[in-house]
Amino acid sequence: EAQVTQNPRYLITVTGKKLTVTCSQNMNHEYMSWYRQDPGLGLRQIYYSMNVEVTDKGDVPEGYKVSRKEKRNFPLILESPSPNQTSLYFCASSSADRFYGYTFGSGTRLTVV
Amino acid sequence: ELKVEQNPLFLSMQEGKNYTIYCNYSTTSDRLYWYRQDPGKSLESLFVLLSNGAVKQEGRLMASLDTKARLSTLHITAAVHDLSATYFCAVMDSNYQLIWGAGTKLIIKP
Numbered sequence: 323e324a325q326v327t328q329n330p331r332y333l334i335t336v337t338g339k340k341l342t343v344t345c346s347q348n349m350n351h352e353y354m355s356w357y358r359q360d361p362g363l364g365l366r367q368i369y370y371s372m373n374v375e376v377t378d379k380g381d382v383p384e385g386y387k388v389s390r391k392e393k394r395n396f397p398l399i400l401e402s403p404s405p406n407q408t409s410l411y412f413c414a415s416s417s418a419d420r421f422y423g424y425t426f427g428s429g430t431r432l433t434v435v
Numbered sequence: 436e437l438k439v440e441q442n443p444l445f446l447s448m449q450e451g452k453n454y455t456i457y458c459n460y461s462t463t464s465d466r467l468y469w470y471r472q473d474p475g476k477s478l479e480s481l482f483v484l485l486s487n488g489a490v491k492q493e494g495r496l497m498a499s500l501d502t503k504a505r506l507s508t509l510h511i512t513a514a515v516h517d518l519s520a521t522y523f524c525a526v527m528d529s530n531y532q533l534i535w536g537a538g539t540k541l542i543i544k545p
Contacts (some may be wrong), residue, residue: 422480
């Protein structure tokens, strides 16, 4: 089954404790992206990647890191999480031309206390 | 810079009624996408509209695209409770990025 897999689904952590949210796709998609979703603020892009070793900032990159060492994986790293990063996070992937739009992962609900 | 505006942002309606959600965008694009999101869940692709005049239908939902007017509509026919969700439109910009509308929260009452 074609899918984007995110882990974990839920995470509660403490301020300053580094964490990684993993994202993997099995569709051989070139393009991958991370979004956060907050009530009243819609979907905001954090980082995206056009292909392996090519990443770029989205609208809200502060406090986040990403890497794209392999085509299928695009982890999101929070080096020192803060409470304002409490949010619902989505990974998405697409073919290079975005012909069919994005396929989204199931989401990761992160709470930073 | 491409901007996408959806309206209404919130819609409460009775089962059996028809209604339309509008998605306007500010600069030229010929690709538009509609997604559905249930509370706390992921986004599910509904329609991909790739050219002027494109019309897609799935069950009680029908989407259309008018690239000259920079407008897409999502029409709901004879609404049922199961269609309660938040609906997003997204438009592709010149850099192949999807620019998202704010979403329309639809509540359908029995």
